Amino acid sequence: MSASRRPPPARPLPLWADVIVLPLVNIALAFIVVGIIVAIIGVDPLRALRLLVVGAVGSPQSIGYTLYYATNFAFTGLAVAVAFHAGLFNIGGEGQAYIGGLGCGLAVLAFDGVLPAWLLIPVAIAAAALFGAAWAAVPAWLQAWRGSHIVITTIMFNFVASALMVYLMVNVLIAPGSMTPQSRTFGPAAQLPALMGSALNLSIVLALACCVGVWIFLWHTSWGYALRTIGHNPAAAVYAGTNLRRMTMLAMCLSGALAGFVGVNELLGVQHRLLLDFQAGYGFAGIAVALMGRNHPLGVALAALLFGALQQGGAEMSFDIPEITREMVVVIQGLVILFSGALEHLPRPWLQALLARRP
């Protein structure tokens, strides 16, 4: 037997390449594929791209809409990231956002005639967090005490949430005399003022506060430390005396509360009533946002901005180019998610080889 020779192991990427260059390469790859598809349906890809960019950031109003969408993506992205740091893959953001919204709406419907705005809005926000957390707590409990897999239970809870909301809206919360399953309009005290002539509202401040709060929690508190320990090395966490069950509950409740804040942005900020499907899609997109943002609050904020821009720009683009339908926009978003999420590590070896060639 001759001595075996193996290529030296690839050096890991430097931080700047991992955090900045790799996501940019991923997005560029996604846009190249999008460009090819757009060209196939007979539209000039450059024109489409220009419309997309202008649609997203071309005017104060479009920037406002981009930020409004980004607010939702930030909430669900943070929700996924917090659970991820505890080693839990929470894909129930959809349901947690839905039920969080329910909590928010119920609080407003109960108190908007009684409480002043400065008290009502914090109560509604707290209710959103509480309901979102409670919806996440059930799968967390099942995982911690019964070993039911969190991925299975959280996704099933999305359907349960959906069915529950339909029942409540149709049978219980529907406004008297209404033909559509919507609650009555919230009182003025519960309506967050719109900014920049768009759907943007003060919820974005809450989203920014959540980004900072998650950062402080994860890296500057002993609870965050314990939470990251169970995610990175459960055996070491047991050795350290951390209660795995309690930390699992804590992580999932925080995650659910963050997802629940989607309800604040949508109901207090835009719809001003409780209705069906206001959360549609944001919970799942949060997974891609967290992946792209490397589960760091700053990264999540940047990824949320990108997703917000895609959402807003995509809508404008389909408005101006009839060939690009609403479904086509979803395809484009899907490709970006595919390349930055599922195929995240695709260009990594190329980048490593490129950097290794330099002295």
Add this chain to the structure above:
Amino acid sequence: MQALTPAELAREGTGPAIELRAIDKSFGSVHAVRAVSLDIDRGAVVGIVGENGAGKSTLMSILYGLYRADGGEILIGGKPVQMDSPRDAIAHGIGMVHQHFMLIDSFTVLENLVLGAEGGLLLAGGMVAARAELDRLGREYGLTVDPDALVADLSVGEQQRVEILKVLFRGARILILDEPSAVLTPQETDRLFRILAALKEHGVTVVLITHKLREIMAVTDSVYVMRQGEVVARRATRDTGLAELAELMVGRKVRLHMDKSAPRPGTVLLRAEHLSLVDSRGVRLLDDIGFELRAGEIVGIAGVSGNGQTELLQILSGIRPPSGGQLEVCGRAIDVAHPGDPAEMRALGVAHVPEDRLRQGMVAAFAASETAILGYHEETPFSHNHLLDNPAVGAHCAGLMERFDVRPPSPALRSSSFSGGNQQKLVLAREMAHAPRVLLVGQPTRGVDIGAIEFIHRELIKSRDAGCAVLIVSVELDEILSLADRILVMFAGRIVGEVDGAAADERRIGLMMAGGQSALAGAA
């Protein structure tokens, strides 16, 4: 070899079944196998014994194609062969039964058997043939297992039989068994030996890797002894005995000399009485463990790994509750009804350096400073009202690194970037930093270079002299001998002997470790 047809005999030829010539293998700076040459005779049961880390398993993994040797040659039936993967080994008629079974729990025995040899797109044909073959193998070798039982429902001994069947089913004529009895009850072990005898009768060559000398004496024809990566002896089993093998295995190594004063044992800080542990499968891992640990003494637990030391440490540190018996630690009584937990034990003054520092003692992805507060992260000055004081954490780590000479002294560096020795120093520094009353240390110097070993040993003795009760679990007998004031020997989940540290006789302890103490009277 009466079961072989003449054609088979002609194909297999005569001479050794396997010849290894100057096999060499290093992992980084560790020279695991040094120029090993050995012959495995056809149709014989050959034992390979040695302490943990002697290179037995590495050598067999090379033979089975799991690792590639850095140098040397493998000959099967006299012809040199290239082993690049287990596939090559299987093609040459070599099969390996691993210590940890490679079975799919939710498949039936038959399904496991045909895995990788399904015999075509449609399962049915292959399954019928496999069932017939299983039946034949079962009758010939006494390897009876219900083909339709789920593997998860089988006992450990039966699972092992499935592993052996799997290997035979692939047409193996040479069988490598890696520590086959490690997980078996004595009855199951006896049954395994009867199976091995039947295999031998049918001309199958068996290589048995073990550190249990009695098994060697019971079933093998010849035995190789390995020590520190080298073959140090070959003996015909009938010409040797337990005592000689134990001596060869342990070797007359120069004893690391540690200057230490006589111990001054104080009050009893830890007392175990009739401790036992039974796992979920009903296997008794610890049995009637009783000992005392006093302030100001070092007690060493010697034993070949897998004889209950890991589980004992888990119970003493509160990670696992005992199934029976009582434990008293610094005044706190722990039993089945009142289990402890690691945080509580730490609060009582019990520090624990775990055996497996990478898996338990640190978080690889964390900065060194974060690893340096693992388990103490709720304590001042590291956190106030649950807010981490990161500068204080960094300063604490820098202090530990300076005192224990951890290199490089960078608290912000990822824990996994440090070498094994420096990781160990960091973990030890963390546990010693809080002036514990009881210090439990598992494998104090596993994977640690010689300079760091001396440093760690000196720190442990310093800690003892400061009045700490120190318990050391190590598979390195040398280490136990140079540090311990009293030595307890563990075998098969029991404490089988206690020896005074100053008067310890290496050979005698080696024999106890190998479970041969009953034969001691005859050998001495």
